[in-house]
Amino acid sequence: MGLKANWSYPTAIRFGEGRISELAEACAVAGITRPLLVTDKGLSNLPVTGTTLEIMRAAGLGGAMFSDVDPNPNETNLSDGIAAYKAGNHDGVVAFGGGSGLDLGKLIALMAGQTVSVWDLEDIGDWWTRADAAAIAPIVAVPTTAGTGSEVGRAGVLTNSETRMKKIIFHPKILPAVVICDPVLTVGMPPVITAGTGMDAFAHCLEAYCSPHYHPMSQGIALEGMRIVKDNLLRAYQDGADLQARAEMMSAAAMGATAFQKGLGAIHALSHPIGAVHHTHHGTTNAVVMRPVLAFNRPAIEQRIGLVSAYLGISGGFDGFYDYVGELCADLSIPENLAALGIANPDLDALTEMALKDPSCGGNPIEMTFENTRSLFQTCL
């Protein structure tokens, strides 16, 4: 397989099969001598994690792991992680896993040396300047799924367990210093997670592409990201050992997260509260609401989606693209609607209020109001 490269946009990425073997080197480049590997509960016992800890041990970096991380990490996971970090006298974090392991790892590195509360560093205006930048520990990120793209992002999502709101915590210095994208680590992902995480990457590209903000670099990355998902997600879903497809999907995930600095939209604004209240899978939820959101935004994006269709080789402009998304979801066994996803009797008023407070709202090409958003939820059911 010929896909191997070194990239420095947006950060240093060591991309390719088997490159997890370079973890010790990556830690050295980041200035880490006593790393704490942070991952989630589900991954902690899997062979990929054991192998990675073994690479750390063999290089004299110890084999310390913190894995008490929930699927939607909260402030208790964070304070436990900071306690483990301090108790082990660590000097950096290896953030390992899907969105939860990567995000919590980044937030432990951010918060271990701070005196301010993590909620004071929410992604609002210049709040990030409240943090002591010199006290932020270095991070090496190692994704084991292909969806979130958090390995190339400067934020982490943390759920407030009291309000159940997901908050985006931002600081430019939590962009990982080095990323290892090794597609072999994603081979064991079950098909349902391959589908959900892959559709998250697709949603990042689609929403970034449709966002009205000006960012031509993101625009190009988002477009090519959608093309890569179209050509590879189904292959990776049908044959998890297809390393070429796995590698391509890892690229698409990093591209989606690079592109969404341009903005997200209603897919994520709806999906975040649904996930926070009903504990559904983030990417799968995005896939379920994708077509209703496309129809909702149609007056603003019809022409632009026509260009995507042309580039992706889909005939029929907007309608063709809409149908393609439906076929892809069906092929990936994505539930038809929110009811099929297992959501019964949702409190639509509360979900709508939460959606309108979600920062993703700002990137939606059609203004979201209480009325149109509530009726959009209704359609998704």
Ligand SMILES: [Fe+2]
């Ligand atoms: Fe997402």
